Amino acid sequence: MPHGVIEQIPRFLTWYNAAFLLRAASFTLALSAVGSVVGILAGGAIAVLRRTRGWALAPLRGLGTLYVELFRRIPFLVTLLLVFYATQLGGYDMPLFAIGAIAVSLISTAYLAEIVRAGLASVHPNQWHSAAVANFSFMQTLRLVVIPQAWSVVLPPAFGFFIMFLKDTALASQVGVVELTYAGKTLNNRGFAPVLTFGAVLLLYFAMSYPLTLLGRRLEVLVARPRHR
């Protein structure tokens, strides 16, 4: 480590810098949390919608498919800038965090819809037949039979996505949200050595994502039920 870096350490480790980084980290965490929660709810709803039958819901199914296929193909940064300029154009004075949260939710909904769709599809059709002949409704079949079996297929990729997502929210800095990566850059610009600023950023990202990994593993064990097919 160069001599200058060691000299900087006492100056870097101040309450002010710590608070600055932690605040930024909390924005990163909040953006990811909003994205994950909205994503699993809205994405789950789209995945369920796409399983429905009959003409009445056909237009909605089409929209759901279009949405998923579209937003999985647009880079996150482009979505972010689209939301940013759309709100500007609409004349809404929206907080930057809200813009970031909307963009994050749009993307996560599309990805999680696909993850949940794959989970639902992994449940054997004969489970639907058994439920149908015993007069289960569509929602009862989902709730009592299909979703409990789909969890074990949905969770691993979903948590993989959450963790990837936590890091991707760094792009929100492009519209000015002071999240963790942006905070590192700011401290770097104030003259602190990159190894200190980005070292701290790295540790904070790890501190946030590793518990998420553990939680994912824990849940996988919890929902693991004997599955034959």
Next chain:
Amino acid sequence: MPDLAIADLHAAYAGRTVLGGVSLNVASGDVVGMIGPSGSGKSTLLRVLVGLLPPVSGLVTLDGATVDYRRKADVRALRDRLAIVFQQYNLFQNMTALENVMVAPVRIRGRPRTEVRAEAIDLLSRVGLSERMNAYPDQLSGGQQQRVAIARALALKPEILLLDEVTSALDPELVGDVLDVIRGLAAAGMTMLIVSHEMSFIRDVASRVVMMADGSIVEEGRPAEFFREPQTERARAFVGRIRWHRD
């Protein structure tokens, strides 16, 4: 008393005619053994009856009331009276044997849990599974799963039980236990439609044999007469190829 009448029933699957005008009457207490080569439409007929495959045309009446398979209410009412057991058992993989038997009576029909639980335990004991009630399907052998599936169907108190090749997926040594359960049901007077390749079982347990080929019924009669002296060429050829064995 159930009286199921099927008249000129047609069904198609993936653009191909799979039932070409089937007519059949099932009276209360009948045990109808459905036999015939693979792909002759036996299983399809059961699937159409429970509304898993909508018929193209034809008439199904239950106690004189026509079932319109395009109407959800009709299909629901029908499924309250008919139960089916599948070849592949199709147990709910996320539930134990006991939960499989209890779920529909409790969650769908809204019957009291304690009462259903007692019945379910009794049913599982009757099919010889009192020791395995808390096992999940993939912890049970095929024969055990199939007996759970029969108990699950009986828990719905059906007036007519449809059995779709319930022993075809089983190892030979597991077939006997399942057939014993069905024999018991026949003796107790349960109305059943049994699709099976177990000819000696059909001969023993059925009150009537119906032979299908190419989506139609080619012959029906009393088991003793049908197997001894089939009337049609088609049935003679089929019966002639049967290798009899005691199960």
